[in-house]
Amino acid sequence: MDRGVAAVLMVIAGGFIALQSPINSRLGHAVGALQGAFVSFAVGTVVLFVAAALARGGLGRIGHVGEVNAIYLTGGVLGAGYVTTALVSVRSLGTGGVIAATIAGELTVAVLIDQFGWFGVQQQVITPARVLGIVLLAAGVLLVVRN
Template sequence: MQAPINSKLGKAVGTFAAASISFLIGTAILLAITAVSGAEVKLSGASGLAWYYFTGGLLGAAYVTTVLVSVRTLGAGGVTAATIAGQLSTAVVLDRVGAFGLAQKPITIGRLVGVALLAAGVFLVVRE
């Protein structure tokens, strides 16, 4: 749902403005949830983290902006299929190298077949 909603907003106000509106609303909601939940906010705990642990927002902005543009061509199904296949492919590699403190997991034939099947699924969903 997010892709076509943001795409329509992007056509009305511009791609980057739509992405900004999406993130502003999301930020406001998350701040409200944090305030209402009463959960302890430990910003001091972030001081010892490596810089790349702060790139989640950057990656999220890149994703939302890419979806805003690509959903017009690929459609909601194509964007969703490509997103899932891309995330799984990346996750298999991240698991293999143990990135970001993940436990290392080998790349097996089963995992490769799974990625290949998802790639085939993307092809089937986006082809005309």
């Protein structure tokens, strides 16, 4: 995929994440936090099932899931943890605070993943500029979430 197209798609997906927190929070307020996260994932599962079934190759390759390392099956657990935490946290931090903290956590862990080449990604050394970026982002989070 072209890098420009990929960047635009990720900006749009980032907007989806910003929408997701307050939407799921209202759902969680109506039905309960964990119940709201469950409903959110259930609806997403149905949508992904249909999309996967209609995609080239259909659902046939899912049978190969037993061939992957178990660590690669934890994405759904991580996503459920994020959705549930954001659903509850948006009530006190606001959408901006949740997204700022999310991005800070994402960038910090991403830099570590790059540094050590975890999960098969190409290693990229932590540089002083990257460390400064993390520090500045952390400062930005503090400014966004403080009262």
